[in-house]
Amino acid sequence: MMRIHIKRVYDEPSIADGARILVDRMWPRGVSKAAAELDTWIPDVAPSNTLRAWFAHDAARWREFRRRYFAELAEQTESIEALRRLATQRRVTLIYAARDERHNNAVALRDYLLKHRTTDSQHSKGA
Numbered sequence: 001m002m003r004i005h006i007k008r009v010y011d012e013p014s015i016a017d018g019a020r021i022l023v024d025r026m027w028p029r030g031v032s033k034a035a036a037e038l039d040t041w042i043p044d045v046a047p048s049n050t051l052r053a054w055f056a057h058d059a060a061r062w063r064e065f066r067r068r069y070f071a072e073l074a075e076q077t078e079s080i081e082a083l084r085r086l087a088t089q090r091r092v093t094l095i096y097a098a099r100d101e102r103h104n105n106a107v108a109l110r111d112y113l114l115k116h117r118t119t120d121s122q123h124s125k126g127a
Contacts, residue, residue: 001088002084002087002088002092002113002114003018003087003090003091003092004087004092004093004094004110004113004114005017005018005091005092005093005094005110006093006094006095006096006106006107006110007020007093007094007095007096008095008096008097008098008101009022009024009028009031009036009095009096009097010028010031010097013036013037016091017091017093018090018091018092018093019039019040019086019090019091019092019093020036020037020038020039020093020095021038021039021040021041021042021083021086021092021093021094021095022036022038022040022041022042022043022095022096023042023043023045023046023094023095023096023105023106023109024043024046024095024096024097024105025043025046025047025048025049025052026043027041028097029097031097036095038095042079042082042083044076044079045073045076045079045080045083045109046105047065047068047069047072047105048072051065051068051069051072052105054068057098057099057100057103057104059100059102059103062103065103065108066108066111069105069108069109069112070108070112070116073109073112073116074116080112080113080116083113084113087113094106094109094110
């Protein structure tokens with residue numbers, strides 16, 4: 001079972017967060033590395049700059065953003081598998097900076113990790 005939670009980087013870190021992983025492509029404004037208390041930063045699992053600019057945190061584009069973002073995530077097999085392994089071993093909190101707590105890349109990434117539990121390479125092994 002994967003234990004994946006999400007939290008804004010601007011919220012107070014907690015020991016209950018488990019492994020704190022920043023999943024944004026750019027470092028959040030106004031937050032020092034010490035204050036963020038991150039275990040790691042994985043910019044590879046963030047949306048591309050092109051997709052991020054297109055989305056512009058417009059909730060009306062959420063469904064299409066997720067579709068495009070999931071296609072990008074499918075290309076990041078190593079980073080995705082590393083996140084999955086960690087989330088099966090301990091609690092993981094995906095850290096993000098966006099203001100919108102319902103429509104952001106961390107929410108979509110958590111959904112992707114929970115929904116797409118096997119990689120394309122694992123599918124092809126069974127074929």
